[in-house]
Amino acid sequence: MxxxxxxxxxxxxxxxxxxxxxxxxxVMPIIxxxxxxNAASNEVKEVNIVVVDKDFSESSRLLxxxxxxxxxxxxxxxxxxxxxxxxxxQANQADIVLEVPHDFEKDYLRGERPKLQxxxxxxxxxxxxxxxxxxxxxxxxxNGEIMPVKSIKDLQKTQxxxxxxxxxxxxLNYKHFMAPGILAELTALLTxxxxxxxxxxxxxxxxxxxxxxTPIKKWQFIVGKLVPFLCVGMGLLTVGLLVxxxxxxxxxxxxxxxxxxYAIFNLVAVLGLGLLxxxxxxxxxxxxxxxxxxxxxxxxxxxxxxxIESMPKxxxxxxxxxxxxxxxxxxxxVLMKGSGFWDIRWEFIYTIALAIVFxxxxxxxxxxxx
Amino acid sequence: xxxxxxxxxxxxxxxxxxxxxxxxNVAKGELFGLIGPDGAGKSTLFRILTTxxxxxxxxxxxxxxxxxxxxxxxxxxxxxxxxxxxxxQDLSVEENLSFFATIFGTTIQExxxxxxxxxxxLEPFRTRPAGKLSGGMKQKLALCCALIHRPxxxxxxxxxxxxxxxxxxxxxxxxxxxxxxxxxxxxSTPYMDEATRCDCIALIQKGGILSINSPQQLIDDFRxxxxxxxxxxxxxxxxxxxxxxxTASALPFGENIHLITTSKMTPKEVKEHxxxxxxxxxxxxAITATIEDVFLELSTLKExxxx
Numbered sequence: 118m119x120x121x122x123x124x125x126x127x128x129x130x131x132x133x134x135x136x137x138x139x140x141x142x143x144v145m146p147i148i149x150x151x152x153x154x155n156a157a158s159n160e161v162k163e164v165n166i167v168v169v170d171k172d173f174s175e176s177s178r179l180l181x182x183x184x185x186x187x188x189x190x191x192x193x194x195x196x197x198x199x200x201x202x203x204x205x206x207q208a209n210q211a212d213i214v215l216e217v218p219h220d221f222e223k224d225y226l227r228g229e230r231p232k233l234q235x236x237x238x239x240x241x242x243x244x245x246x247x248x249x250x251x252x253x254x255x256x257x258x259x260n261g262e263i264m265p266v267k268s269i270k271d272l273q274k275t276q277x278x279x280x281x282x283x284x285x286x287x288x289l290n291y292k293h294f295m296a297p298g299i300l301a302e303l304t305a306l307l308t309x310x311x312x313x314x315x316x317x318x319x320x321x322x323x324x325x326x327x328x329x330x331t332p333i334k335k336w337q338f339i340v341g342k343l344v345p346f347l348c349v350g351m352g353l354l355t356v357g358l359l360v361x362x363x364x365x366x367x368x369x370x371x372x373x374x375x376x377x378x379y380a381i382f383n384l385v386a387v388l389g390l391g392l393l394x395x396x397x398x399x400x401x402x403x404x405x406x407x408x409x410x411x412x413x414x415x416x417x418x419x420x421x422x423x424x425i426e427s428m429p430k431x432x433x434x435x436x437x438x439x440x441x442x443x444x445x446x447x448x449x450x451v452l453m454k455g456s457g458f459w460d461i462r463w464e465f466i467y468t469i470a471l472a473i474v475f476x477x478x479x480x481x482x483x484x485x486x487x
Numbered sequence: 488x489x490x491x492x493x494x495x496x497x498x499x500x501x502x503x504x505x506x507x508x509x510x511x512n513v514a515k516g517e518l519f520g521l522i523g524p525d526g527a528g529k530s531t532l533f534r535i536l537t538t539x540x541x542x543x544x545x546x547x548x549x550x551x552x553x554x555x556x557x558x559x560x561x562x563x564x565x566x567x568x569x570x571x572x573x574x575x576q577d578l579s580v581e582e583n584l585s586f587f588a589t590i591f592g593t594t595i596q597e598x599x600x601x602x603x604x605x606x607x608x609l610e611p612f613r614t615r616p617a618g619k620l621s622g623g624m625k626q627k628l629a630l631c632c633a634l635i636h637r638p639x640x641x642x643x644x645x646x647x648x649x650x651x652x653x654x655x656x657x658x659x660x661x662x663x664x665x666x667x668x669x670x671x672x673x674x675s676t677p678y679m680d681e682a683t684r685c686d687c688i689a690l691i692q693k694g695g696i697l698s699i700n701s702p703q704q705l706i707d708d709f710r711x712x713x714x715x716x717x718x719x720x721x722x723x724x725x726x727x728x729x730x731x732x733x734t735a736s737a738l739p740f741g742e743n744i745h746l747i748t749t750s751k752m753t754p755k756e757v758k759e760h761x762x763x764x765x766x767x768x769x770x771x772x773a774i775t776a777t778i779e780d781v782f783l784e785l786s787t788l789k790e791x792x793x794x
Contacts, residue, residue: 130578323571
């Protein structure tokens with residue numbers, strides 16, 4: 118026990134004495150958190166639109182005004198010429214071209230079904246779908262407004278009225294959605310890199326040679342590495358949550374202790390993987406490349422940027438051994454939705470299983486003898 | 488019971504034979520030197536005996552424990568100082584020492600008497616990070632750390648490589664003192680001049696043992712006529728000597744040339760022969776061999792001797 122305590126103490130001394138690691142562990146993740154939460158937004162805030170109004174009627178002008186009044190749309194040009202409009206698309210200046218055909222109003226009043234044409238620049242899929250969604254909504258409300266002009270009879274027709282509310286994030290605040298996820302991701306990434314580099318560093322410096330000819334047990338060695346980095350990770354999580362609260366006023370609906378409790382298991386799992394990588398690497402360079410291989414997969418498949426539900430089935434199964442996916446899910450559920458332990462039991466189960474597997478492998482693969 | 492016993496240990500790295508049927512014994516309280524050039528297999532042997540590497544063939548016992556089956560016991564009872572400085576460079580002198588004391592389940596106070604002589608020299612630098620010590624100080628600290636748990640056998644792999652001459656002498660003085668405390672010491676060095684400070688030495692080259700004996704005995708056994716020749720034209724002299732019919736071997740040795748002749752000659756006879764060759768000779772003296780002469784002589788034999 119005394120040995121273990123001293124191993125942990127030694128690791129802490131080394132962490133705090135290393136001038137590069139300390140800012141790497143504190144300042145850098147906080148900068149990333151502030152930067153990414155503000156910048157990495159999937160929200161479509163500005164849709165550039167070109168309106169080709171060939172009708173020039175009361176109705177078409179009303180539609181035009183409605184589009185202009187919407188703060189998400191920016192009408193960059195109005196023209197009569199289809200060619201000119203598609204040039205805007207070609208030059209990537211416009212996201213949508215809306216064409217109001219000749220006799221739009223006339224056909225409408227006659228009870229025929231006039232057609233509007235929307236040309237969408239789908240290079241950016243996100244902008245295209247969201248933008249056309251907005252525009253559809255505007256056209257639908259426009260449709261509803263000009264309807265009464267036609268006849269009294271139509272008024273009596275029942276219309277289905279959809280009203281929606283956004284639960285758990287009523288104002289659809291993107292930062293509330295992103296910040297907990299990014300924080301969870303940064304914590305996991307930092308710990309995996311630190312642990313992956315650590316054992317291999319001892320190998321590079323030769324200190325492991327000396328350690329190996331001592332009665333230190335394998336598990337003591339691994340736990341001695343695990344505990345300090347776990348503390349570092351928890352520290353970062355605490356600071357990160359505070360910063361998120363202050364900077365973005367993220368909601369904390371659930372029990373914060375549940376987040377910390379879960380994070381312990383998650384970090385142990387991630388650290389186990391890092392140590393496992395470290396055991397197999399000869400140099401820090403090798404370790405960092407292997408760590409990056411996992412990091413890229415973990416980050417892009419963790420549900421932070423693309424919802425797991427929209428991945429193919431096989432990829433969804435692949436997120437089960439991804440500790441990042443679980444911590445992001447937990448942090449969002451607990452912080453935004455106020456989920457309790459029972460709601461996140463599966464995340465707990467998967468994570469504990471991962472922690473056991475990774476750490477057992479790490480202890481097993483740490484060889485004192487060649 | 489001997490401190491170290493090894494029997495026919497062999498180890499290959501791929502096609503390279505690093506150790507070829509090496510056997511020897513180190514008694515308790517003996518200072519045993521493993522002398523040989525770089526790449527002779529010294530470090531490989533150390534790593535096998537310190538249970539870090541498995542031998543392909545042969546048996547090894549350290550303080551009576553088998554190096555493979557009872558490695559855990561060995562790790563408690565030996566002190567190892569690897570060839571490369573392997574302490575934590577970012578920990579201070581004191582922190583390093585108490586770290587190694589703790590992981591062996593002891594304290595500095597408990598075994599202070601053993602390291603005292605060495606540690607007093609380090610005391611002024613107690614709080615300095617180990618990485619910022621001078622080469623000689625680093626070696627002393629490494630020795631302290633290897634000793635702090637009162638090991639029965641000490642393995643020192645090239646402890647004096649890269650250390651200045653004064654520190655080297657001091658280091659060997661310390662080893663003499665430790666030996667008197669009953670600790671068996673296996674030390675390797677590429678420096679032949681250090682060999683005389685061992686009780687017994689094994690000359691090793693290309694994985695094979697050339698000879699095992701006490702340094703004095705090795706020198707006494709060297710019965711061939713040996714001369715030191717001082718000349719201003721070393722290269723011409725060497726070339727001429729190697730073509731002469733009385734030469735067994737001629738090797739440059741510092742500023743002199745050491746010549747071994749095939750038959751007994753006096754220095755005067757040698758000088759006369761050399762004068763005939765028309766090469767300026769300043770002085771020819773008959774000398775007693777050093778370990779280096781012995782080593783060079785043995786290593787020029789085609790096959791390492793078998794026991």
